[in-house]
Amino acid sequence: MTALPSTVDMFDLRMSDKAKPLYEAVKKFIADEVEPKTEEYFKLGEGRAERWGYGEGQLELLESIKSKAKEQGLWNFFLPDAETGEGLSNLDYAYIAIELGKNPIASECLNCSAPDTGNMEVLERVGTPEQKEQWLKPLLNGEIRSAYVMTEPDVASSDAKQISCRAERDGDEYVINGEKYYASGAGDPRCKIYIVMLQTDPDGPPHKRQSQILVPADTPGVQILGPMHVFGEDDAPHGHMHIRFDNVRVPASNMLLGEGRGFEISQLRLGPGRIHHCMRSVGAAERALELMVKRGLTREAFGKPLSRLGKNPEVIAKARIEIEACRRMVLTAAKAMDELGNAEARVWVSAVKAMVPIRTCAIVDEAIQIHGATGVSQWTPLARMYASQRTLRLADGPDEVHWFVVGRAETASHEEASRDYDPKVTYYENLENSSADGIFSGP
Amino acid sequence: MTALPSTVDMFDLRMSDKAKPLYEAVKKFIADEVEPKTEEYFKLGEGRAERWGYGEGQLELLESIKSKAKEQGLWNFFLPDAETGEGLSNLDYAYIAIELGKNPIASECLNCSAPDTGNMEVLERVGTPEQKEQWLKPLLNGEIRSAYVMTEPDVASSDAKQISCRAERDGDEYVINGEKYYASGAGDPRCKIYIVMLQTDPDGPPHKRQSQILVPADTPGVQILGPMHVFGEDDAPHGHMHIRFDNVRVPASNMLLGEGRGFEISQLRLGPGRIHHCMRSVGAAERALELMVKRGLTREAFGKPLSRLGKNPEVIAKARIEIEACRRMVLTAAKAMDELGNAEARVWVSAVKAMVPIRTCAIVDEAIQIHGATGVSQWTPLARMYASQRTLRLADGPDEVHWFVVGRAETASHEEASRDYDPKVTYYENLENSSADGIFSGP
């Protein structure tokens, strides 16, 4: 009956009792250990010798926070329902990820930052024991970082059937050729492993043409052509890299899950990846609103604080309402994943992916406006938040694809009941018979 | 920390187990008893002798449905937490009211229609035993109907301090003079009693100037000047009446709660009244989306069903997303009333009142557009739904007032933390020191 299936339990959006202490611990950890070090962390990066490296003491500072987090067990909790039975539900993780979204390094401090989370999840689910030993283990330990290499400059990758970067089998190896871009995180010197979406069978059925293969960053033939910018930022040293694969050879055992199963892995990965973005977006929107109101309270023009001037109270109100709506939709989508499984919850994830970043963009934009020129400057996090949220409207499928997914599902859900639709269904008063019939008819 | 207070339990939006059978019974009753009779009900009204009356057999049909409902106990369940301990929570009622919003006579069939619900709630809470006996009892029995007479043509009643219709004490009576309009339901011949907001003390403190007084519809001096229209409809025989009070005398015992306590009663009444509107709006939006999709599936242009043409899949997706967001916000506001009480939940109610009708309007408007000319006609319920939802953006406080309430509360919630706000809070990389300082300074 609707694009977005629901069950009674999906209306219970409470955090579990089990997660509450963790949630409180995370909030406390961010407040006590992350926020006070954030400015220092970025300052240590200024003037560093290598743009694609770290400043003196910068990584040490980060590692010291990570160690504390790991010690306190605030680590890797993004992995829901893992084999071991450990792990948070998506719903519980949502509460935490919203908090992570308010600070730019909190995710990494708790080993919960993209794209590692998605990569670890893939390895955990479909990796061979050897693959897990070699790559999942150091990722889970926060010793290395990783990239997910999917998007291509030459085709609209939102239509994944078009992916054209090739991997050809040659004996015990795959030989990879082609170009990718926006490989986020590939700028970091700690980034050691890529999961790469590749075309292995150009003539196969559309959803069986692709595979995902592990490619170590230091494999010969991997050429970083340069960093892609995001609204003028290169986001060094994280970076979004433009990469050419030039006869890159990897062992056939680097294949994940099996040839032709690239789409399957995407489905596994993209649901969580997308909703994690949306969770953090809610946190970002919350932070933008906080800055908007604080600026409004402390800045005066024409004899009034900006928060009381003109339409500003309405702007603030709309932001608060939008955030609460987004929060509940994100929590519901997370719960849908818990209740229905990722496949059944797919349309829910598209719904929040189409809903949340665009509205967060609008809220950040209003926060910029109320800050005046300072809003677009480096003095507040707002310009960078805007760039990042705006990019999210393209990453992991542009809004248009997600709207289409939801629209198609909604339409399909009414298909049967529509057979005999006759718009003259009204039961409202109708003057036809009483007052007009016969009066004007020809004789 | 936010305009919209929340508790953990406010995230449990599930219907109670107790309410489920009732909810199912209501859905079944509407499907089996109300929907199949709705068209007949309206047809019986056509060509009736009196515009402000009912057609032959029309009321009999309605009463027969009401009797069945009462028999089955599907009656008066809008009253939450009543003295007796009976009654539904606001949250449980929300689920039911959303269903009621899909059919134009369902509310009345179950004795849950505005403005009677609000009036009964007021009488139940603050009425004297005599007032209850005389008016509440027949209302609870569905024997009479009532009106709430607040809005005035000559002042912006959204600023209730301005209300100027006077009641002056004269011995054991109040003498009422002035004009009111949009007294909804006062057109119905069954409407026997008004609750009227009146100015009793023009010089008192702003929030103590008003009182609410019971005025029987047949009191001498009550003049119905005529029906106010809503986008060209007079909504006969329900109607929205323009009334003049010309030396209308009622006994002093008709005063509700006490002189000067009109605002108090408003607060009591408006919360539920507003949220009930929003609940039904969600139902209306749901119905509009259903019609939109059905039309889209069954109408072709340029070789495609409209549901697949141009932006239409996106329009449909956005409507679904908006409805789910509104549904969850309305449920949350209802739960807030249950958990925090009406006073504490006041800003939540404003939030949904500002959010839901405007978005429902937009969805209905899109449904109209996809129906073409049929969309504005009497053949579908859409034009009337639009008129009604559009009016809701003005009734019980225009959107602007509710945005202001939320905006002011949000701002206030940050007041203390904003004292020392300095927008230069960023911890992001900053080129100032490293690359520019000193270079351009004058010698």
Next chain:
Amino acid sequence: MTALPSTVDMFDLRMSDKAKPLYEAVKKFIADEVEPKTEEYFKLGEGRAERWGYGEGQLELLESIKSKAKEQGLWNFFLPDAETGEGLSNLDYAYIAIELGKNPIASECLNCSAPDTGNMEVLERVGTPEQKEQWLKPLLNGEIRSAYVMTEPDVASSDAKQISCRAERDGDEYVINGEKYYASGAGDPRCKIYIVMLQTDPDGPPHKRQSQILVPADTPGVQILGPMHVFGEDDAPHGHMHIRFDNVRVPASNMLLGEGRGFEISQLRLGPGRIHHCMRSVGAAERALELMVKRGLTREAFGKPLSRLGKNPEVIAKARIEIEACRRMVLTAAKAMDELGNAEARVWVSAVKAMVPIRTCAIVDEAIQIHGATGVSQWTPLARMYASQRTLRLADGPDEVHWFVVGRAETASHEEASRDYDPKVTYYENLENSSADGIFSGP
């Protein structure tokens, strides 16, 4: 290079010197003769014996105004570039039509009201001498009225190829069968002639299947099934009629222009018809803004006139800016018709048809909001203006069709230049070479 062709002269949007005295005379006539009688005109219609007729003295009042107008030569000036060399340019007419749009009966007083204007234009251009004598002459004299019968309830008529109401040749006659609706003006007892769009050759090439045929209103078999409503209004006695043609026989000489040439006539007619609507829309928007500001100045809430409260100054500013933008676009489209001819100006007409009514709707809606409940009532013209402007978004092609026309033309205009488009066209500073190349490449 663009969807909207322009010439240097199209930037000269001044009224011609020739038209100025006429324009001034029209403004004076409306102010002196029409406005003061408008209320009386409608009052005379109240309580009339027949809903689809006129009140005592009502038509006499109208005729007396029309006579004065005709005497003063303020008559029929909608016809541009007529054979005789008389007539206004589209540009000059635009200035006048904007004025007409501000009053609900001004157009008819000057014999410039739809759909007669379009029908007269068609007859003037393609009518035979006999057709002109019989129908054009009394129309030009304002003695009868007419209807244009095109839209069908059973197909999306925006895709005109789908029109299915049939006319079959039978000897010297055509036999017509099928249903039409929203035949505006067909409710008026003075309406004597219809121009009907009919399918004459279901198997012909898509654009040659239709013809337009004159059908006198009193032809046997013409059945008025009833009035279609527009947001609850039946607009009696003008009306928008639902008509069945049941073996209606008309002489073959009633064919306009020739069998299979229905589209040709549409093209001739629709351009002017659409732009005339848009001209009047600008007048309507201007009137709505005037009412909005006047209400804002004279109504207080929370201690301030509404015009200074919250976002209202911004709402007012945006309305003014929008109106001036719409005015200039409408004038330009009119000038395009003068300079380029109706065929070449076709996309310009679509552009203003897609632009103006939707923005006028928004302005009227804001004017409603600032009036509170009075805004949706019969006390101001706003609710009816909204209904009428909203309907215009569907009439003569829904917005979607016009956006599509403009979008397709814009795209086509770039087709050639796009062959070698490579998005990497930037000439902005690019860090790729300088800072990243080589650093991360595998060895």
Next chain:
Amino acid sequence: MTALPSTVDMFDLRMSDKAKPLYEAVKKFIADEVEPKTEEYFKLGEGRAERWGYGEGQLELLESIKSKAKEQGLWNFFLPDAETGEGLSNLDYAYIAIELGKNPIASECLNCSAPDTGNMEVLERVGTPEQKEQWLKPLLNGEIRSAYVMTEPDVASSDAKQISCRAERDGDEYVINGEKYYASGAGDPRCKIYIVMLQTDPDGPPHKRQSQILVPADTPGVQILGPMHVFGEDDAPHGHMHIRFDNVRVPASNMLLGEGRGFEISQLRLGPGRIHHCMRSVGAAERALELMVKRGLTREAFGKPLSRLGKNPEVIAKARIEIEACRRMVLTAAKAMDELGNAEARVWVSAVKAMVPIRTCAIVDEAIQIHGATGVSQWTPLARMYASQRTLRLADGPDEVHWFVVGRAETASHEEASRDYDPKVTYYENLENSSADGIFSGP
């Protein structure tokens, strides 16, 4: 009668015959001399030794283009109605500036780039012969560049009364202390002179407190604290500088026009400055639409070019319509300045300043969306265009100030006519008397 005064001649928006050859020459010059060198120009800047300097050969290239332009007389034509009688009208300049807005270095090549244009205009109008000799002459020759230093980080400078950077008279000198930021262009090593808005009389009447004073960039005490960013870009070597004035001493003869006349100069300067921005915005929007369509034509997804997918044709249509509306409004505002003078045209300038950048932002944003990730990258000019247009919504007065100016003027224009406004002005059919009166009145 309206916020935006108009005369008949203001509807003649044609370029003058005099300007046509110049306009054609400019277009040809940009196509032949500027576009082909633009990429090289930026490439020469890459990897330069100093971030706030130029690459080897980069300035030489620029100078060689400038020389050609000067030779051909394509130079300094921004100055309208200059003393000598030379100069373009604002309207003629608008046509040219729209072209300049399409290329990032065209303005400078023709010595028409901000903020030099505004500064030259001020010097030309109010400078003393000595000031002109020293600063205007080299600026007119394109030998040096300049900055306009107005905005302050510590107050909302949109309310100019709040400006607090102090200049105190001390003998024959002014001593300047305080902070300014977003001094655009002050990063350029060729920038030799600032015009600085300063508070000279804190206790004077609000509009007489400020003065504008010439401050050479190399005056001791001028400290460049660093570059302000715009969405992550420092726009080196142009730059937007954060400057501290620390006991900076300039001769009293550097005062422009006279102490306390700072506002007067602002009025003189801001009108042209603002409208020049809007002219170039129209060019930018035109360029964004071109890229949007080209991308749409050459990129496929789901089996269709993007230009035909989903809502994209509508997005393209709306952009074209918006651009044509903006173009005509900008031309009208320019003509208003020509016809009415800058003072009378003030509200027109606010109207286009509030209208054009926000709509250009939206068009650029849609162009980004259709480019996918490439849209936010450095490969297209779109991300930078967005940053620049977004900033324009803050520069020279935020949108809010301009909406307020227009709204206030519109309201004022109706003040007199509103005295007796009674919303019950409708002349539409009214059922009150006929059908309801008396029926329900109490006996």
